[in-house]
Every structure is written in structure tokens, then in C-alpha cells.
Amino acid sequence: MEQQLSDKFLEKYKQKPIATYFAPGRVNLIGEHIDYNGGLVMPCAITAGTWLLIAPNNDQVIRFNSVNFEEEQSFDIQKEYQKTGHEWYNYPLGVIHELQKFGWMAQGLDLLYFGNIPIGSGLSSSASIEVLTAFALNDYFNLGHDKLELVKLSKRVENIFIGVNSGIMDQFAVAFGETDKAIVLNCDTLKYKIVDCNLGDYNLAIINTNKARKLEESKYNERVSECSEALTALNKEINISNLCELTAEKFALHSHLIENKTTLMRATHVVKENDRVHLAAKALNAGELEEFGRLMYASHQSLKELYEVSGAELDAVVDFCSNYEHVIGARMTGAGFGGCAIALLKKGFEEDFAQKLTESYVAKIGYPATIYIHGIGNGVSSI
Numbered sequence: 105m106e107q108q109l110s111d112k113f114l115e116k117y118k119q120k121p122i123a124t125y126f127a128p129g130r131v132n133l134i135g136e137h138i139d140y141n142g143g144l145v146m147p148c149a150i151t152a153g154t155w156l157l158i159a160p161n162n163d164q165v166i167r168f169n170s171v172n173f174e175e176e177q178s179f180d181i182q183k184e185y186q187k188t189g190h191e192w193y194n195y196p197l198g199v200i201h202e203l204q205k206f207g208w209m210a211q212g213l214d215l216l217y218f219g220n221i222p223i224g225s226g227l228s229s230s231a232s233i234e235v236l237t238a239f240a241l242n243d244y245f246n247l248g249h250d251k252l253e254l255v256k257l258s259k260r261v262e263n264i265f266i267g268v269n270s271g272i273m274d275q276f277a278v279a280f281g282e283t284d285k286a287i288v289l290n291c292d293t294l295k296y297k298i299v300d301c302n303l304g305d306y307n308l309a310i311i312n313t314n315k316a317r318k319l320e321e322s323k324y325n326e327r328v329s330e331c332s333e334a335l336t337a338l339n340k341e342i343n344i345s346n347l348c349e350l351t352a353e354k355f356a357l358h359s360h361l362i363e364n365k366t367t368l369m370r371a372t373h374v375v376k377e378n379d380r381v382h383l384a385a386k387a388l389n390a391g392e393l394e395e396f397g398r399l400m401y402a403s404h405q406s407l408k409e410l411y412e413v414s415g416a417e418l419d420a421v422v423d424f425c426s427n428y429e430h431v432i433g434a435r436m437t438g439a440g441f442g443g444c445a446i447a448l449l450k451k452g453f454e455e456d457f458a459q460k461l462t463e464s465y466v467a468k469i470g471y472p473a474t475i476y477i478h479g480i481g482n483g484v485s486s487i
């Protein structure tokens with residue numbers, strides 16, 4: 105991989121790269137739609153990711169190329185940058201813009217990116233390219249920022265420079281992921297624990313439904329406000345600032361205060377899903393992968409029936425998995441309505457799984473899903 109990219113770099117820039125960096129994509133293993141309710145998420149980095157090759161130039165310009173995209177671009181060295189339309193290079197440009205706010209002055213650079221994460225499918229290729237660029241420039245130019253600062257800076261790029269309203273989980277997982285470990289993270293406090301997540305005889309199958317996530321933003325905002333309605337209703341009797349301050353038992357004592365049936369369903373999902381993350385961490389600590397798998401199925405069921413953010417495509421994948429004997433757990437991952445599902449698939453059954461799932465999925469949905477097999481990999485690093 106690196107050799108091919110190095111050749112490509114030479115072809116594009118007529119010089120050899122000086123340094124190479126890698127940042128992974130991520131999946132959320134469990135804990136969905138609870139980050140904005142003060143709860144816990146459990147992401148991990150995956151073995152697919154984005155590479156960046158760098159060399160300085162004497163032309164006082166920053167040149168951007170990506171193997172994944174045709175548009176090339178170069179920018180003069182300036183103190184500040186602005187987003188220029190929707191082209192891919194706005195992501196790394198945003199990172200440079202943010203780094204310069206800390207007093208760094210950009211220098212002449214040739215940059216080449218390549219990613220093997222499916223782009224725009226919810227595996228966070230965007231956080232990958234952001235954290236990758238921030239980490240690489242910080243390392244290459246010795247800027248002295250720690251990883252957490254780079255995570256926060258990358259999130260600002262996504263939220264402000266690019267204009268996508270998303271939480272910090274993605275950048276955090278891309279930066280702090282470790283091989284065969286999951287991260288239990290509170291996205292508000294940024295307190296986190298690394299837990300063993302050795303999948304043993306199993307692999308992480310990632311199934312891209314190939315359904316565009318069109319509804320995502322409006323429904324996401326709707327769920328955020330439904331949760332805040334539930335909180336207001338509960339606070340007539342108790343005093344909490346987040347739904348996830350309640351355990352399932354405590355919630356049951358006060359849930360009668362939520363009169364609206366839909367609002368009650370949403371809050372029930374949130375509280376129970378947060379409990380499931382605790383149980384999932386316990387199961388992983390005890391090496392009980394099958395219990396972890398059962399919690400994944402329970403999470404999906406709740407997202408489908410109580411939170412109503414699944415859809416025919418994601419359900420088709422998870423239904424197939426629950427009837428396939430070599431999968432011990434599966435669920436939608438990410439905001440829902442499309443994007444990806446994940447499954448714990450026994451090693452050795454990759455081809456059989458792909459063939460049978462494809463048959464079943466096409467019969468129900470009319471077009472194929474794409475299946476990737478990955479491990480749990482390391483966070484951003486230099487190579």
C-alpha cells in the first residue's frame with residue numbers, strides 16, 4: 105500500500121514523500137443516540153482508514169491531491185482560509201485554518217491522501233481525514249498540541265468550517281482507538297475508559313446498506329427535541345440535567361410523568377441503551393462475547409421499535425444476521441435510516457455470509473449491500 109502511494113506521490117509532485125501517516129475510520133459498537141443525552145458510547149477504530157503522505161515544497165503553496173477524488177487544488181500561504189464550495193480538500197484546509205489560529209504559519213507543502221473507508225457511509229471518513237491532517241501537521245512541524253487538543257480542533261473543523269453538526273465521538277475514536285480495544289466514552293465530560301475487546305474467533309463485519317442517509321438530519325433534530333421534552337416532563341418531580349443520569353429502575357419510578365407516548369418511547373430507549381453500554385463493558389471485561397452480541401441485538405430492537413431510526417434496509421441486514429448461525433450479534437450503527445450495520449461474524453464464514461446476505465438483501469431491497477470485514481485497529485499514527 106505505502107509503496108504504491110509513494111509512487112503516486114512521485115508521479116504527482118516530482119519528489120519523494122518525506123513522511124507518512126495513517127488514521128482509521130470508526131464504528132460505534134453500542135450506545136446509539138445517547139451521546140446528546142449525557143450517556144455513554146462505545147466506539148472503536150477499525151482497520152480501514154486514510155493515509156497521508158507529505159513533503160515540503162519551496163513554492164510557498166499547499167497542494168492537495170487525493171487518490172479518491174479527481175479535484176486537485178493548491179492554495180497560496182495565507183493567514184486564514186475559507187471553505188470554497190463542497191470539494192473534498194475543504195476538510196484538510198479547515199484543519200490548516202484551525203492550526204493557524206494557534207499561531208502556526210502554514211508552509212509550502214505537497215499532500216497526498218488515500219482512503220479505503222467507504223466515503224459517506226457513516227464510518228467517519230470525515231473525522232479520519234481531519235484527525236489525520238491535524239496529527240500529521242502537528243507531528244511534522246512539532247507544533248506541540250496534545251491528541252485531545254487535535255480531537256477538539258478536528259471537531260471544530262467539522263462543525264464550523266464544514267458546517268456539519270456532529271458530536272465529538274468520531275474524532276475521539278479515530279485518535280484514541282487501540283487494537284482489540286473499545287472506548288467507553290462520555291461525550292460531555294470526555295471521561296473515558298479503554299476496555300478489552302478481543303473478538304477472538306470473530307471478526308467485525310460492516311455492512312453498508314448503500315441507502316443514502318437522507319432523512320438523517322431532520323429526524324436527528326426531532327429526536328434531540330423529543331429527548332429534551334422528556335427531560336422537562338421528568339424534571340417536574342426530580343432534578344436531572346440529562347436523561348442518562350437515570351438508571352432503568354429509577355426511570356421506571358418517574359416515567360409516568362411523560363404523558364406523550366412517543367416521547368416516552370424515546371426516553372425509554374435512551375435510558376435502557378445507556379444501561380446496555382454498562383452491561384456491554386462488563387461482558388467484554390468478562391470475555392463474554394455472546395452476551396455482548398445479545399446486547400447488540402437488543403440495541404437494534406430498541407432503535408427500531410422505540411427510537412424509530414432504523415429502516416427496511418438496516419432491518420433486512422439485522423434480520424438476516426439473527427437467522428444466520430455464525431453471527432452472534434448485529435445492529436445498526438450511526439444515526440440510522442441508512443448507512444451501515446455491524447455484525448460479529450465467525451472467522452472462516454466471510455464468503456458464505458456475503459453470498460447468503462447478498463441474496464437475501466437483494467430479494468428484499470432490490471439492490472445489493474456492500475460487505476467489509478475488518479478488525480479493531482489503532483488510532484492515528486505516523487508510519
Ligand code: ADP
Nearest residue numbers: 170172192218219223224225226227228229230
Ligand atoms: P462519512 O460518513 O464517511 O464521514 P461525510 O460526508 O461526513 O461521510 O465525509 C465524507 C467527506 O470527507 C468526503 O466527501 C470528502 O470530502 C472527505 N474525505 C473523506 N475521505 C477522503 C479521502 N480519502 N480523500 C479525500 N477526501 C476525503
Ligand code: MG
Nearest residue numbers: 228229230231
Ligand atoms: Mg462524517
